[in-house]
């Protein structure tokens with residue numbers, strides 16, 4: 404089960420393959436009545452007649468009301484998205500709409516589908532910074548409100564809608580060019596195109612990237628975006644050529660189209676040191692923790708790798724231009740590094756492991772030694788962030804640290820219900836110390852009952868991944 408250390412060239416496709424599957428994540432709940440299983444059956448049809456619940460009154464029990472009990476939870480945990488101009492499909496800051504959506508909301512919170520936050524947050528695995536997860540008492544309050552028939556209570560105006568989420572400081576905003584992708588074909592990218600574009604941020608001094616936010620121009624088309632700083636004068640992976648020379652050669656291969664193909668990280672032969680921006684659907688704002696930043700050198704250029712997916716053939720012929728907002732700092736307390744190990748994808752380069760069809764829970768486990776991430780001479784490194792990633796057959800993912808005897812010493816993260824539409828980078832309240840001789844173990848579980856044939860790791864819609872992005876601050 405132990406997989407060999409990856410060479411950088413193996414790591415690269417692993418990263419490039421992020422998010423190969425479509426985010427068919429359009430609003431799942433356009434029609435409130437479409438969520439009929441939501442809530443208990445006795446709440447059905449109660450919307451609107453909340454003034455008529457004498458039964459509780461008779462027993463003297465206080466009703467759970469919207470304004471007194473539920474609104475404080477909604478304003479804190481839902482309204483940042485479910486508001487006018489927010490990304491949620493309806494608002495939850497007004498009583499009328501909130502009560503229309505009450506049964507669906509009860510169902511969503513009870514199943515921990517909303518607020519979107521995939522990692523277990525009850526303290527059993529990781530202490531997360533800025534966790535969005537509701538605690539059980541809050542969930543019970545929402546359920547009780549719906550059971551009580553969604554009474555309004557006494558309207559109040561002391562609750563305020565939080566500011567729209569966004570980077571507090573936008574130091575730069577870069578854009579990929581308006582581009583019309585074309586499916587490349589082949590087993591690993593039947594409906595996809597991976598294209599790299601060169602952007603010059605014109606940095607005349609070293610700087611530190613401390614956060615980012617990505618805005619796809621055409622959400623249906625864009626399945627991931629990576630930003631990779633590259634030193635143009637730096638040595639490429641091709642002997643005797645600089646990165647700039649390699650990129651120019653790649654670009655000239657398709658003079659009639661912008662950019663170049665890049666199933667590798669920044670393109671075949673381009674030496675890339677790291678990927679400070681990895682965006683996928685649902686991500687929102689990312690701010691690196693602990694006053695840390697990713698160092699970008701003066702004169703570095705950005706290669707932006709775009710993954711366009713056209714499994715929906717109606718998208719062929721459409722264009723995209725994606726915006727990436729970046730926050731910089733001249734100085735940070737600590738320098739951070741990103742890696743994206745995926746021991747399942749790595750089997751492609753040795754002895755590909757296929758997931759058998761027709762199983763509702765088939766697992767794959769891989770591990771990497773912590774020593775990879777501990778600088779020579781230092782006694783430990785600190786793990787600050789975790790980015791779980793699978794495709795559409797993925798059901799759950801869990802990662803932990805094992806000592807040399809195989810005992811668990813720390814829990815990295817646990818995703819009980821994977822959702823491709825919400826790919827967040829999770830950061831810890833306190834970092835996890837990685838000690839020499841330990842191992843990071845990752846297990847992914849898939850449901851392959853929907854697949855006509857065995858599922859191989861890979862890039863395309865019919866392939867799978869088992870990736871654990873990691874953010875280290877030594």
Ligand code: HEC
Nearest residue numbers: 429430431432480481484490491492507508511517518519
């Ligand atoms: C980070 C933004 C965000 C937050 C926070 C959030 N939502 Fe949502 N919500 C969305 C988006 C976007 C959708 C539509 C896509 C989807 O269903 O994933 C959605 C969908 C829903 C749906 C429809 C789901 C369905 O299956 O029909 C309900 C109900 C809902 N949210 C309730 C809530 C409640 C209640 C909260 C707070 C306890 C909340 N949401 C917090 C963004 C958010």
